[in-house]
Amino acid sequence: MTSMEQETVTANGSGRRGRSKDSRLKGPSDKKRSLAALSLASKIGYLTISDLLPTKEAITSALHGQLPIRIYDKGERIFPTEQAEPILFLVRTGAVAVFRKSPSGTRYNVKNLESGSVFGEMPEYGQTMLGAEAEALVLTELAIIRPPEFEAMISRSPTLAVNLVRGLGSRLVEVEKQHEQAAFQTIPARLATLLLRMASSENMVKGISHQDIADELGVYRETVTNAMAELKKAGLVAVGRRRITLLDPQRLVEIDSV
Secondary structure (H helix, E strand, O other): OOHHHHOOEOOOOOOOEOOOHHHHHOOOOHHHHHHHHHHHOOOOOOEEHHHHOOOHHHHHHHOOOOOOEEEEOOOOEEEOOOOOOOEEEEEEEOOEEEEEEOOOOOEEEEEEEOOOEEEEEEHHHOEOOOOOEEEEOOOEEEEEEOHHHHHHHHHHOHHHHHHHHHHHHHHHHHHHHHHHHHHHOOHHHHHHHHHHHHOOOOOEEEOOOHHHHHHHHOOOHHHHHHHHHHHHHOOOEEEEOOEEEEOOHHHHHHHHOO
16 A cells, blocks of 8 residues: 555545545646656756767857757747747757646746757657746747758768767667666665665765655655665665665675666
8 A cells, every 4th residue: 555545534434544536536746746857857958069069169060050049038938839840959048947837837847958958859869858848047049950950960960970879879778777677676676776876986875865866766755765774674775864885785786686
């Protein structure tokens, strides 16, 4: 029985606990919507022009030509656009806020994008907004890139094409790994994976809270606390104030591979 089920008492006053029909129809809770927004941060705006092109000269060469430029006032909506065609935006100056809204209108911030970031909807190149919206945080200048312009950029710069393929490949591997973990690993195993990845050479994870870990895994903080208690009871970790020491990394590796 989940914590949500435990917290719901049926209306007949019997004290019998269960999940009401109404709660199933309300959709995700605010907390789940907040976690979902946080999980989007690594998926939206992951492309930056400096990652794709290493030098200013290479950037200038790839962007050669007439990319349409548009200036957005503070608070002006950028995405979604009125047209349904694929489109990318390159932040030239200013900053962009990416966010999601619940049906009730509550706004959940995803991330802020600064100069050099690329965002928008062009799935064939690995970029999608996943239902998020975007608006200008300040007076912002954007270059607008549609498929023909992007293909022209690639044709002018083999380096851009190679780096794009590399970026998409590494993201695909990471997504497949996350999918496998979510589908087949227990929470303690996923926690072990994360701790091993974040640990320093001294087998310590510093400056991170249970809430930070929960946000990373996309689960509730209480779930992380319970999983951490299991690892601690098994003698695999020691937990201090914003510090986690891996006492038996080899056994954590074994849990990770389950």
